[in-house]
Amino acid sequence: MTPRAVIVIAWLAATTPALAGDELAAAPAALSLLATTDPLDQSCRRIAAAGMRTFETVPLYRTFHDDFDQHPLASGRWVPHYAGGASWPEANYWGGAGSDFKRKDAWNGEQQIYVDPRYGGRSTTPLGLDPFKVRDGVLSIEARRTPAALKDVLFDNEFISGILTTQASFSQKYGYFEIRAKIPVGTGVWPAFWMLANDGGWPPEIDVMEGRGQRPGDLVMTTHWRIRQSGRVESCGFDFVQPDASTAFHDYGVLWERDRIVYFIDRKPVSDIRTPIGFDDPMYMIVNLAMGAKNFQGVGFVDGETPNTVAFEIDRISAYQIDQR
Incomplete structure (x- = not known):
C-alpha cells in the first residue's frame, strides 16, 4: 500500500492510546493504527526489541462488528x-x-465437543445445550464438564464448549481484525481468536490470539503458511506476557496488508512478518474455547485440577478495511 504520514519514531512513542482494563469499550466506525513500514525478511520479529522503526498511519473503516448485546x-x-x-x-x-x-x-x-441448542450428538433430538451466555454486553463462551448422562451421546468427550465462525456470513481480504476479551486460564484451557481462508484450504492461518491455559498471562500470536515447492508448513510467532489478561479486557488484533502482517495488543504493534505466499483469498474469523491439546504447549490435557466450568469473556469482535481514499 502507499505509505501515508510516514514517520520515524522511537518505539515508546509509536503507539496509540491503550484500551485496557475492565471497562467495556465501543468499537469506532473509523480507526487509525500505526504500522511498521521498514523492510523485513520472511522471519517474524518483535517490534519492541528492534529499537527504531519506520511507521505509517493506516486509516481504516469498520466492515464488521458484534458487541454481543444479543445471543450470537x-x-x-x-x-x-x-x-x-x-x-x-x-x-x-x-x-x-x-x-x-x-x-x-x-x-x-x-477433549471438548462444540455444542449449540439444536445439536443432538449421536441422537437426532436437540439436547438444548447452550455454551453461549450474554450479559451486559459481554459474551461468555462457557466450557463445562460433560454430564455423565450425556457422555455417550456426546461421543465420550470430557467437556462441552462453544465455537463461532463467520465463514457463512463474513470474510475479507486485508484489513484489521480485533477481539476485546479476557483470556481464561487453567489446565487444558485453550481460548483462541483466529482466521482461515474462505476457500477452505489450510494453511494459510492467522492466530490473532491463543491463550496457554497453564501459563496465566501468556498469549501467542502466530502466522502459518505453506512452502509451495516442498509442501512443508511453516510457522512464525511470539509469546507475549499480559499479566492481567485473565482479569481485565484487552484488545488483540492483526493488520493484514498486501506486504506484511502486523500483530497488536491494545492497538500497539508488537510483532510483524512479511505476508507469506499463499495469502490470496479472503479470510473468515473464528473464536472458540477448546479444552485439551497435545500439539500446543502450555495447555495440557484436562485433569482433576481443571476447573469444572471455564468462561471465555468477549466484549466485542470487529473488522476493518484499509481506507484507500
Missing part, C-alpha cells in the same frame, strides 16, 4: 461449528452418527 446465534453473523462444504450439508451438524465431525479438532487432541 440470533444475529445471523455466526455459526456454532466449523463450516463445511457441499459434501457435508448443514443438517448433518444437528446430530446423528458422525456429527462430531467439524465440532472438534481430533488432530490437536482436543
Whole structure:
C-alpha cells in the first residue's frame, strides 16, 4: 500500500492510546493504527526489541462488528461449528452418527465437543445445550464438564464448549481484525481468536490470539503458511506476557496488508512478518474455547485440577478495511 504520514519514531512513542482494563469499550466506525513500514525478511520479529522503526498511519473503516448485546446465534453473523462444504450439508451438524465431525479438532487432541441448542450428538433430538451466555454486553463462551448422562451421546468427550465462525456470513481480504476479551486460564484451557481462508484450504492461518491455559498471562500470536515447492508448513510467532489478561479486557488484533502482517495488543504493534505466499483469498474469523491439546504447549490435557466450568469473556469482535481514499 502507499505509505501515508510516514514517520520515524522511537518505539515508546509509536503507539496509540491503550484500551485496557475492565471497562467495556465501543468499537469506532473509523480507526487509525500505526504500522511498521521498514523492510523485513520472511522471519517474524518483535517490534519492541528492534529499537527504531519506520511507521505509517493506516486509516481504516469498520466492515464488521458484534458487541454481543444479543445471543450470537440470533444475529445471523455466526455459526456454532466449523463450516463445511457441499459434501457435508448443514443438517448433518444437528446430530446423528458422525456429527462430531467439524465440532472438534481430533488432530490437536482436543477433549471438548462444540455444542449449540439444536445439536443432538449421536441422537437426532436437540439436547438444548447452550455454551453461549450474554450479559451486559459481554459474551461468555462457557466450557463445562460433560454430564455423565450425556457422555455417550456426546461421543465420550470430557467437556462441552462453544465455537463461532463467520465463514457463512463474513470474510475479507486485508484489513484489521480485533477481539476485546479476557483470556481464561487453567489446565487444558485453550481460548483462541483466529482466521482461515474462505476457500477452505489450510494453511494459510492467522492466530490473532491463543491463550496457554497453564501459563496465566501468556498469549501467542502466530502466522502459518505453506512452502509451495516442498509442501512443508511453516510457522512464525511470539509469546507475549499480559499479566492481567485473565482479569481485565484487552484488545488483540492483526493488520493484514498486501506486504506484511502486523500483530497488536491494545492497538500497539508488537510483532510483524512479511505476508507469506499463499495469502490470496479472503479470510473468515473464528473464536472458540477448546479444552485439551497435545500439539500446543502450555495447555495440557484436562485433569482433576481443571476447573469444572471455564468462561471465555468477549466484549466485542470487529473488522476493518484499509481506507484507500
